[in-house]
Amino acid sequence: NAGVTQTPKFQVLKTGQSMTLQCAQDMNHNSMYWYRQDPGMGLRLIYYSASEGTTDKGEVPNGYNVSRLNKREFSLRLESAAPSQTSVYFCASSEPRGGTTGELFFGEGSRLTVL
């Protein structure tokens, strides 16, 4: 049982390049999230998907797009990377329905550097 898997774990981009961060969960969760964490800071929500087929903006959505490809997968795309997007990106999932703890399960993070 892998939990939440993120790829790639490390990536270096040049300003203006595009890339997609992939996230997959095998826990049959309905909700998935993308966070970013800058040095010395807490996690800030970029986008979330409450269920398959829906996505919503979080606290810091500018410069990003997301796709909830199916129930398992939630991708984050940077169309034109900027140095300000240098960060560690975390994907998470949760099962919000009654009878569960509602806890978030996080991946190990994707470390992105934009030069």
Next chain:
Amino acid sequence: DAKTTQPPSMDCAEGRAANLPCNHSTISGNEYVYWYRQIHSQGPQYIIHGLKNNETNEMASLIITEDRKSSTLILPHATLRDTAVYYCIVRVRGGSQGNLIFGKGTKLSVKP
């Protein structure tokens, strides 16, 4: 979801209890208090959650004040491996899952 306030850092001696406070004065009646921790730069890990009663599991205890405006996470016998950033968040468990605010958390340093 309501916001929380935590001290930026705390120290604790190994083997002693670590008591981490959190203020959530604007918490709503249907919001739970959740605690997570992040060891080094790994993904955050769930610790415990509660609504209004005190809770205990194998990792920690959660004490919520009667007015629910604050809570304390207790690690009864802190070890060096408990050195981490601890986040307190409040959220509705079964409702909308939007915009979960983590804040900067409390950096706990457990010292030998």
